[in-house]
Amino acid sequence: MKTLIHDETSIHYVVAGSESPTLLFVHGANIDLTYWDAQLAYFEDRYNVIAIDLPGHGQSGRNKPHWTVKGMGEDVAAFIKSLKLEQVILIGHSLGGNVNLVAATTYPDPIIGFIGIDNFKSAGQPLPSEYQEQSEQIIQQLHQNFADTDEQYARMVLLTPQTPExxxxxxxxxYREAFQPxxxxxxxxxxxxxxxxxxELLPKLPCKLHLINVDYMxxxxxxxxxxxxxxxxxHHMAGTSHFPMIEKPNELNKRLDETIKEILAEKRSK
Incomplete structure (x- = not known):
């Protein structure tokens, strides 16, 4: 585990492998880099593989006055700059895909590929009107009873009754233990x-958008x-939850492998 300081906030990360290009794995909301363990082990023999804890998650710092997706994306862009990474394929799960979208459009030069995991399923679309009131209730309840509300949200939106226990x-x-602010x-x-x-930012993405999305939604x-x-x-895959990296790691690794090879082939053909 290593640490980088950006904007007075520590960013913890792990590095495996050494061969270019770099696969930079960014997790989703309320979880941490350990969700990528199976992917790091699978790819470390062939690529430079890095996974980070986003600020406010895992072992990274929690001392920001405000928390925004834009700010996290700028943290990832600064991370790439600080480590002088080149030929980067960004791989982001859920919120991590949105964070990576900010990073890729903030600092596009080293980005050669972009993969979202169960992400951008209704890109650029506001919540349907029938869910607006429900979302307001969830936000209010998060302030009043965070742990139970965050668990309920995970079970209602991200998991299904068929998801393995x-x-x-x-x-x-x-989700219950996430950093509430x-x-x-x-x-x-x-x-x-x-x-x-x-x-605003999807049209500015400097490369093709690849998605590996689970068909539960x-x-x-x-x-x-x-x-x-x-x-x-x-790229569709079967599954019962929003978390294919821990539900079906072998299948996700296979689809990631295919997608990465496709990105590299496209890059060579240009």
């Missing part, structure tokens, strides 16, 4: 305004056609 238990525990601000942004950021491709200017590809 080991996966559900791990996710629920992490960060988690509350971030989910409010996701509910209310993050779709506007997607509308469908992906709307219409918005992807609207907002991506470098093209997109959706």
């Amino acid at each position: 080991a996966v559900s238990s791990r996710v629920v525990q992490d 960060m988690a509350t601000e971030i989910i409010e942004a996701v509910f209310k305004s993050e779709y506007k950021t997607e509308q 469908p992906t709307q491709e219409g918005p992807l056609q609207t907002y991506t200017t470098k093209g997109y590809a959706v």
